[in-house]
Amino acid sequence: MKKVAILAAPGFEEIELMAPLDILRRLNMAVVLAGVQSDKVVSTHEVTVSTDTMLDKLHADKLDALILPGGAGSWVLRDTPEVIHLVKKMHEAGKLVAAYPAQDVYRELNEAGAHIVKDENVVLDGNMLTANGPGAAMLFGYSIGEYLGEDLQVAQLKEQMCYTGL
């Protein structure tokens, strides 16, 4: 069973966090929602969610993919050394890092050598998948499912979920 962690930082964007969580749990993956600063987290638009675990309980060697939602929470992720450490460990192990980078993080990523295209909805570059906003959140979730080998189930799921996007 594929194991995926989604980081929940204060100010996370609701659709960006929920769409991949919903889709990957429908694909029967083991998805944990991990609190970055606390186990109850308030989103950008004031929804409080309870997490399943905490950031310090995550280990790259036990994960197949790591998801970083955007919104105001993306600054918290960027400024938390433990998050950066985990992202680096995932990256070194060739495991999927899937993120919605904030505007200036795109620049930093590109300067660091990643090929991130801001105008594309979802871009895969090696083991780094990026999406440009909540409008791309379902496609982002499906793309993670495909990356983790569930192409056939993803195709069925798009139909079940009445998804009419790309």
Add this chain to the structure above:
Amino acid sequence: MKKVAILAAPGFEEIELMAPLDILRRLNMAVVLAGVQSDKVVSTHEVTVSTDTMLDKLHADKLDALILPGGAGSWVLRDTPEVIHLVKKMHEAGKLVAAYPAQDVYRELNEAGAHIVKDENVVLDGNMLTANGPGAAMLFGYSIGEYLGEDLQVAQLKEQMCYTGL
């Protein structure tokens, strides 16, 4: 300021609840998340959210729109007399009722005289708006915003949110 209530019943579909909440709060509407059975509610795919208020605190005369998310929670909504009472009051007052009906509820609605088209993503019939699943959730949210008079802001928001759907 437009006032909108979203009902959170156990087993609600995450994207269906979060997308309109996110979009309508971005449009600066007063959106309350109301618990149907409890003030902490577990979604279809095991996410626990805290609500802002409870169903029994809602009154049709203080609302402009009522939203009923789908998923397993839609059966709970259908089987809760206070929900049916509130929907009827909203309907009698000509106010928007926006829902993702479950399969057999479509049939019941059509038998009751509503014009619900299961194959269309989002359908407006009088003051009743329906969507056919999570894939339509963002369009559903934008459609509610437009119904409540925010056409221009909705157009801007679609762009901001990188929405590429219909």
